[in-house]
Amino acid sequence: MPETTKHYFWSKLGSLEHLLSKESPLPQLKSHEVLVKIHAVSLQVETELLQNNFLSLTYFKYRDLVIGLNKYPGNFPEELVPCSDMAGEIIVIGDDAGSQWKIGERVCANFAADHIAGETSPEIQKTAHGGPIHGVLTQYKAFRPHSLVRIPDHLSFEEASTLPCAALTAYNALMGPVPIKGGDVVLIEGTGGVSIHGLQFALASGASAIVTSSSDDKLKIVTKLGAQHVINYKSAPEWHEMVLELTGGRGVDHVVEVFSADNTADA
Incomplete structure (x- = not known):
């Protein structure tokens, strides 16, 4: 049982320069918890925001970034440990943690510790890692057994750490109440993490994909990934008309919407 853990934390919110690291005593493991040694934490890059900052060696998901900049709503614990997505291995199991886990098993943690299935609630939202509760950018972290899922054998720790959020x-968006199927047409907005995963799920399901972006370079990349059609919404402000044209006036079966309420084009 390790006695300390090295971790990153926000000394205060409002500037990336306030992200520091230190070694702290590891809280005593509760009997109903399991201790995980974290091997990988996934971060989606916003390079244009970080390239001139001393943190250029460590990139953040958009949520992690805006929390650190104090532009994300909510109440956060002092010296918040950031990040929500991880992969690791179980190294200690509490006496009352049940028999579902074994030492050495590889696991990911839920984005929200208590969100198992179904709709979220204000109480569940208060268990989101890296925000209302401390996150996973640490060497060791205790979890309740229901917060963990097994990593498939064919995935590395690095690959698995990209999945939780x-x-x-993207999976819930496309495999939810009306699951995607072969022959469907999917409109995927943007080229961020959710969008790229959505593209892969769509193609694996036999659907075709239309991807939008403001960057021609990014559209070249998603074309190589298999997107059948791409649209630059900056050079084509009436991009929704292009979607209708590409689908023969029919429109699409699914939309992966990752922008905001201001995005009101009818696709």
Whole structure:
């Protein structure tokens, strides 16, 4: 049982320069918890925001970034440990943690510790890692057993750590109440983490994809990934008309919407 853990934390919110690291005593493991040694934490890059900052060696998901800049709503614990997506291995199991886990098993943690299935609630939202509760950018972290899922054998720790937030969001969007199927047409907005995972799920399901972006370079990349059609919404402000044209006036079956309430084009 390790006695300390090295971790990053926000000394205060409002500037990336306030992200520091230190070694702290590891809280005593509760009997109903399991201790995980974290091997990988996934971060989606916003390079244009970080390239001139001393943190250029460490990139943040958009949520992690805006929390650190104090532009994300909510109440956060002092010296908040950031980040929500991780992969690691179980090294200690509490006496009352049940028999579902074994020492050495590889696991990811839920984005929100208590969100198992179904709709979220204000109480569940208060268990989101890296925000209302401390996150996963640490060497060791205790979890309740229901907060963990097994990593498939064919995935590395690095690969698995990308799944809990962005990939699961895309999966729920496309495999939810009306699951995507072969022959469907999917409109995917943007080229961020959720969008790229959505593109992969769409193609794996036999659907075709239309991807939008403001960057021609990014559109070249998603074309190589398999997107059948791409649209630059900056050079084509009436991009929704292009979507209708590409689909023969029919429109699309699914939309992966990752922008905001201001995005009101009818696709």
